[in-house]
Structure formats: C-alpha cells, structure tokens
Amino acid sequence: MLFFEDTVSVVKVVVSLLLALASWLLIRFPAPFRHHLNPRPALTLWVSFIVFRVIPFLIVYLILDFAPRSDTEFFYKKAIAAFAGKMVYRDFLSYHGPLFGYLISLPLYLWYNAKILIPFMALIEFAIVWATWRYYQASRPDSLLMAVLYFLLPMPFVAMILSSEEDVWFWGVGLITLLYTSRAQSSLWIGVIWGLSMIVIKSMIIVLLVPVFFLVDNKFKYVLGLALVGVPSIVILYLLMGDAFLMPLQHSGYHMTPNIVSITRPFLSSLYNQMSLTRLNTISLFITMGLSSWVAIRYRHLGYRQIFPSLYILTFGIFMLAQPSAPGFYLFMYMIVVLFEFVRIEDKSFNFQLILLNFLIVIQPIIWVIYVGMLNYDDWQTVFAAPVNTADYVIQVIEVGLLLSLVWHTFNHLKSLDRATSPSFPPQSWSTGRSSVS
Template sequence: MNFFEDTVSIVKVAVSLLLAIFSWLLIRFPAPFQRLLNPRPALTLWGFFIFFRILPFILVYLVLDFAPRSDTEFFYKKAFAAYQGKMVYRDFLSYHAPLFGYLISLPLFLWNNAKILIPFMAIFEFVIVWATWRYYRAVRPDALLVAALYFVLPMTFVAMVLSSEEDIWFWGVGLITLHYASRQQSSLWIGVIWGLSMILIKSMVIVLLIPMFFLVDNKFKYVLGLALVGIPSIVILYLLMGDAFLMPLQHSGYHMTPNLVSVTRPILSGLYNQISLTNLNTISLFITMALSSWAAIRYKHLGYQRLFPTLFVLTFGIFMLVQPSAPGFYLYLHMIVVLFEVMRSEDRAFGFQLILLNFLLVIQPITWVIYIGMKNYDDWQAVFASSVTAADYVIQVVEVALLIVLVWKTYLHLKMLDRTASPAYSIPSQRAGSSSVS
C-alpha cells in the first residue's frame, strides 16, 4: 500500500501533528492560557470536551459517515452479542472482564450502532478527567491547564475518538479507592473495589493488585475484600461455562510494540525464540510486579493516598517496557496520572518528551500494522529490508527510550515525595499521606 493513497493515515498523522503543536503551546506558554481558562473552570472543561471529543465524533462519524475502526469495531461485536443476551466467553469472544461486554451494550438500547460506543466511552473519560481535576486542584494551581492538555494530546485524542479505549477506567477505579483510603475498614473496601474492577474491566489489573498488597496496612482485610468479589465470581463463571472463562489469558498470545523485547529482538532473537510468548509474558509480569512491589514496600510509609498515584504510573510504565504483548496505546491507561502527578510545569523538556511520545505512539502503528503486517524483526536484515521497516524500528527505539525516561522521572518523583514527607511538610487534607489504610 502506498502511504499517500491511505487517506485515513494521512489525516491521522496531520491531525496528530496539529494536536502536538497545540499541546506544546500549552506547555510553553502556560500563563496566557491559565489567565484565559482559570476564571471559568466548568466552561473550560466542558469546552475542551465538546471541541476535542464530541465535535470530532459528529464530524467523522455523522457528517462524513466513516465506519468505526480498530477496537471500536471489536467492542461492538461483543456489545451486540451481550445485547442479544448471549453468554460471554461461551457464545462470543472477549478478552475483557465478564461484565464488560454487558456494560458497553447499554448504549445499544438507544442506538444499535458501533458509533454510539465512542460518545459512551467519552462520557466516562470526561467524568474521570473532571474527578481528577477536582482531586488535584488544591495542590496544583495549573490543574485546569493540565486537564485541558490531556484532551489535546494526540494519543489520548486518537485513543478515544478513533478507538473508544476504556483503559482510563482503571484510574477512575483508583480515584474511588483514594476516596475510601482515609476511612475505617479502608483496606477491605480497597480490596472490594479493585475486585469489582476485575469483573467489570479486565484482568490486567492483577499487575497492580500484588504491589498494593504491600502498600495497604491491613493485608488480611485487603485480600478478604478481593476474595469477597473474586471467589463467588469464579464459582459462578465456572458453573456457567466451565474453563471458558479463562479466555482473557489468550490475549497474551500476540506480539506488540514498542517494548524492550521488540527493540532488542534483532540482537536476542535466538534467546526469545527459545521461550514461548506466553512464558515470556509471564516472566515479564513477574518482573513488573517485583519492581513495583519493591517500590510499595520501600515507600509504604508515605501512605496510600500519597503513594498510590505514583505507584500506578510506575507499575504500568514498567509493564509497558517489559511486556512483549503490551501495545503502546497502554500509555492511555496512565497518561492522565502522568500529567497531574509526575509532570511539572517547569520541566518543559519532559513535557516535550511526553508530547513526542504521544505523537509517535499514534504514527508507529500505521507503519507496523498496515505496512509491515505486525512482523517481528528477528535480525538486522529484517530491520533494513526497506525504508519503512528501518523507519519503524527507529521510531520504536525512540519510543522505548522515552518510556524509560517516563519510568525514571516517575521514580525520581517518588524519591521527591519521600524527601518531602516530614513533619514540616504539609499538604491539603485530601492528599494527606498520613491517613492510615486499615
């Protein structure tokens, strides 16, 4: 396929480039934007949501009548099957949690069309962005600008408008647990809430649940909370469909990019080819949980409310780096937390790196999926087989380097939180790290 004949790809790259430029202007010249936006926070949030989510939806899917692509099409298939009353895993394919297909089938009662999933997912996203802004506005004077930046970033725009991704829901769940973290029996409720996410979203959250075991104070109540949801769910699923409920585990059977495995494969393909992808993913999963668990143990004294957002970013940042089956769009899962928790307005270099990473994560799937056919680079000959493969590999290397920077910056932020955790350091009560998780 000739790139210049692929209109959709050209438009996607052009729009992403314009969004990247706008994003950089927000970071480079924050003062005039803040003076413009801060007096009317509700109008600002609604305005950016409408302009960067609702209007593009109307233009692309209603005016131009484009058919949904990517994950939206796959989501609709499972939503429609659930809408018809079919049994998940037994009657239709799903790599998500057992109730996810039924949840996203709800808008089909209004309009039985795949297009309806995009505004449905966008509403969830908007609620989570709004809640995040409210959570951070007391400690970040630029919180409203950060929320606006989130809507403008290329990857978050494409992930929602073109793919209706749901991964930001995990952070929404995290916000709910932060609300309960200062209450009595909080460890129990945190376990229950994350257990519910396992049956509502997808099982990938397991990578975070293990490190949180070392973060909460009352580990028994945390595990009890998970068990109160998990054990009945497993029993019911097994009685209904046998071992078919293990279907989501098959999602680890696909190579994705970019990650450390994809960029080191030309050098280490002999080693990787001796290990099945499933085993390689399992090893990577343990690496992620081990490193994240170490951080949870080492900095547990910071408290759940102060440590969890950074631990959230650190866990999924490491996961993206080491997991061979983790696609680049998983950045959408924790991008909003990176902006509010890790990024600082004075660190413009890091802001530029985040924008560049967003842009590259939009254009790299175009080369790797459409033009290369998702093939692995098992040697240097495969890398330099054409200008497209060489360009794709270079982009992957840059993306991985930027992901390493992101993880390192997150770790430095964690150390900064540790340095400021002293009696002389005070923060608003809603972010207080001294609240116990019992």
C-alpha cells in the same frame, strides 16, 4: 510518500501533529490560556470536551460517515452479543471482564450502531477527567490547565475518537480507592473496589493488585475484599460455562510494539525464539509485579494516598516495557495521572518528551501494522531491508527510551516525596498524600 498510501493514516498523522503542536503551545505559553480558562472552570472542561471529543465524533462518524475501526468494531461485536442475551466467553469472544460486554451494550438501547460506543466511552472518560481535576484542584493551582492539556494530547484523542479505548477506566477506579483511604475499613473496601474492576474491566489489573497488597496497612482485609468479589464470581462463571471463563488469559497471544523485547530482537532473537510468547509474557508479569512490589514496600510508609498515583504510573510503565504483548496505546491507562502528578510548566525537557511520546505512540502502529506488516525484527537484515522498517525500528527505540525515562522520572518522584516527608524537609505544597490506609 509513505503515508499517502492510506488516507486515514494521513489524516491521523496530520491531526496528531497539530494536536502535539497545540499541546506544546499550551504548556509552553500558559499565561494567555490561564486568563481565559480559570474564571469558569466547569465551562472550560465542558467546552474542551465538546471541542475535542463531541465535534470530532460528529465530523468523523456523522458528517463524513466513517465506519468505526480498531477496538470499536471488536467492542461492538461483543456488545450486540450481550445485548441479545448471549453468555460471555461461552457464546461470544471477550478478553475483558465478564460484565464488560453487558455494560457497553447499554447504549445500544439508544442507537443500535457501533458508532454509539464512541460517545459512551467519551462520556466516561470525561467523568474521569472531571473527577481527577476535582481531586487535584486543592493541591495543584494549574489542575485545570492539566485537564485541558489532556484533551489536547494526540494519544488520548486518537485512543478515544478512533478506538473508544477503555483503559483509562482503571485510573477512575484508582480515584475511587483514593477517596476511601480516610474511611473506616478502608483496606477492605479498596480490595472490594479493585475486585469489582477485574470483573467489570479486565483481569490485567492483577499487575497492580499485587504491589497494592504491600501498600495497604491491613493486608488480610484487602485480600478479604478481593475474595468477596472474586470467589463468588469464579464459582458462578464456572457453574455457568466451565473453564471457558479463562478466555481472557488468551489475550496475550500476539507480539506487540514497542517494548524491550521488540527492540532487542535483532541481537537476542535466538534467545526469544527458544521461549514461547506465553512464557515471555509470564516472565514479564513477574518482573513487573516484582519491581512494583519492591517500590511499594520501599515507600509504603508514605501512605496509600500519597504513593498510589506514582505506583500506578510505575507499574503500568514497567508493564509496557517488559510485556511483549503490550501495545503502545496502554499509555492511555496512565497518561492523565502523569499530567497531574509530574508536568510542571518550568520543566520544558520533560514536557517535550511527554508530547513527543504521545505523537510517536500514534504514528508508530500505522507504520508497523500497515506498511511493515507486523514483522518481528529477528535480525539486522530485516531492520534494514527497507527504509520503512528502519524508520519503524528507530521510532520504537525512541519510544522505549522515552518510556524508560518516564519510569525513572516516576521513581525519582517517589524518592523526592520520601525526602520531603522526612523531618529535615518540609512537605511540598502540591503533595496529595495525607493519610495511610487502615
């Protein structure tokens, strides 16, 4: 069979399938779980973290002694360079913000090994899950169930345990901005906070910062906040290393899957091949920012706090669909928000789609990278050249369909929020929007 050619792939698929089934059982039959989860929420979160993050780490990396793979290995290379005092971009490769390598080098003081990055990233993820639960606790009675479901889902599990991904950090930053919406000079601070995220995490957050500009009330203060962080950072980086600080812009140099470009290649390859990948990525950035900005303008009267979570999901959902260089694991950026904003026990169809998307996002890269060889399907002959190619293409089409459904669901959610706040509709009890940004 296909996956038995790679033991790690077999284990990853089996574990992901078991987690997907467990996730479905949790959301399909929540009553017995609620009985045990609700009395001690803090303990429930800690147990979930230990069972689905700490114990798997101990088994995989300490008992079985597997070496870290994927992004963890790449992160470790930049971490040891930063640990040695080398200069980012000038002395070592990095597609992240200038401070990211130095931040992830801190755990090396405890253990000089790539494996330490997994618990380090997992602890930050846990803090974000905890903060998200606290934020939604008052407005969603089943917020604890959503937190446990997040730890159960296969995509966040694999993204953290096998790759130590950092993309969920963006939502952590978003949570911080939500806490500033009721404070004086909130637009300024929102700009400062998002500006810091660009130098600490990575610059791709620009796709969100443009629509946020149309969302905040005081746009001058928002831009000023971004400039207070961005301008000194650019000046310092240029003085230290010249134009080498532009290295993160090279990150979009590879075709990834799944996205609209990857599934339409068999009948649009002549068009795509006339344009460089850089040009395709640039077009997709404008599409993402343009559509998200239109949504921000259309619903800005709802206020930053109410619209931001949906705008966050919508922006990165469109980004994944439009960007030829966006990998499926970018779903990690906003999956936690989808759970707390959209998942309802009674909506069985949406819940099934979400769990299926999680599972497919895990298994499709295995097929495409290991067994297809990262081929682009430039014609139908390539798609049907081998059963594995066909299976991969079909899975990509399903994934894109599910992502489109999620984006449409998000847009409809915004429309329902708009209707709920109109004079003829009472506010929904689970809405988190309370104020606009000044």
